[in-house]
Amino acid sequence: MMENNDTDSAESMIKKCLEDMNNPLHIAVTGRSGVGKSTFLNAFRGIDNKDERAAPTGVVETTMKPEPYPHPRHPNVTLWDLPGIGTTNCPADQYLKYVEFEKFDLFIIVSAGHFREHDAMLAQEIKKMGKKFYFVRSKIDQNLHHAQRSQREYDEEKTLQEIRDNCIQGLEKxxxxxxxxxxxxxxxxxxxxxxxxxxxxxxxxxxxxRDFLILVLPNICKSTIHKKKEVFRSRIKYYAILSALVAAVPIPGLSIAADSSIVAKVLQDYLNGLGLDEKSLEKISNATKGSFSDVMGRDEMSLFWKECN
Structure with missing residues (x-):
């Protein structure tokens, strides 16, 4: 049985953990029409442009006001599709007020070519607020394809560095x-x-x-998966403390019921975070032209997935 001071300390730890886990993360994605910001936003969320939950794409301005797109498996994380600064619908001198700048944690400024004066002005205003921003030069696959067809001696790394240097020099100017x-x-x-x-x-x-960001990142490489594993591992102690707190309550059957609920939630979080949920596995089966049962693999994996759902 826990002593009173240990219980108070444990409750305080759990309360802080829950507050942190429920603290939302807002990521703003902005850029002019046709630069691929909506496609980037969808890819970041792990869905394609045809998905019913996708941000609409097009060569004309499709974003007329800030549009929220919650992550499909982590609703506390929201990516926002912002209208491009300096457009007819959102003049530059009204932009900061219009998009409610202060609520975003970080900003991604997207361009498919040269970054413009309005992009630089936006970055400087973000810096004044003490928030982070990143310039994303999109559609690089198209640039490399064009370079490969037009250059006599094509060098991918050299072409990428030239594009990067050109963007940096333009912004510095x-x-x-x-x-x-x-x-x-x-x-x-x-x-x-x-x-x-x-x-x-x-x-x-x-x-x-940071943990929120790690959990919503697309599973594109082993290092991302390992980072997610470490986030999940760091949370085990909180679940253990929560189980111990419930066990300290003298009600028959409560501890078993609570532990079952905790385990079910933890396993579902693992499935979602590691891309083993049903929708993710169906997406893999469609992309590989295989059956869902093939992707599920052995009987043990199928049983594990059923138990978690």
């Missing part, structure tokens, strides 16, 4: 100091600079927000 520019293709997030982008965001977020 517009007054942005040491801009961070990441090159990526939303259709191939595992390539180019997306791993570097996610590592940088993870490093620069406060610790209680």
């Amino acid at each position: 517009q007054g942005v100091e040491s801009p961070q520019v990441f090159l990526l293709s939303s259709f191939d997030l595992h390539l180019y600079d997306f791993p570097a982008l996610q590592d940088t965001m993870e490093r620069e977020l406060p610790s209680h927000k």
Whole structure:
């Protein structure tokens, strides 16, 4: 049986943990029409553009006001599709007030070419607020395809560095100091600079927000999966303390019922975070043209998945 002071300490720890786990993370994605921000937003959330939960895409301005898109498996994390700064619907001098700037934790400024004066102005305003921002140069796959067809001696790494340097120099000329520019293709997030982008965001977020970010990152490489495993492992102690607190209550059967509920929730979190939930597995089976049962694998895996659901 726990002593009173130990119980009070445990309750305080659990309360703080729950507060941190329920603290929302808001990520703003902005850019002019046609630069691929909606496609990037969808890819970050692990869904494709045809999904009913996807942000609408198009070559014309489809975002007229800030639109929230909660992560499909982690609703406390919301990505926001913001209208491009300086558009007819959102003049530059009214932009900050219009999008309610202060509620976002970090900003991703997307461009498919040169970053413009309005992009640089936006970055400087974000910096004044003490928040983080990142420049994303999108559609790199298209640029490389064009370079491969037009250059006599094609060098992918050299082409990527030239694009990156060009973006950085352009932003510096517009007054942005040491801009961070990441090159990526939303259709191939595992390539180019997306791993570097996610590592940088993870490093620069406060610790209680960092875990949220890690859990919603697409499972594009082993390092991301290992980081998720460490987040889950760090939370085990809180579940153990919660179980002990319930066990301290002298009501027959309560401890068993509570432990079953805790285990079910933990396993469901593991499935969601590691991409082993039903929708993710169906997506894999469709992409690989295999059956759902093939993706599920052995009978043990199928039984584990059924027990968790």
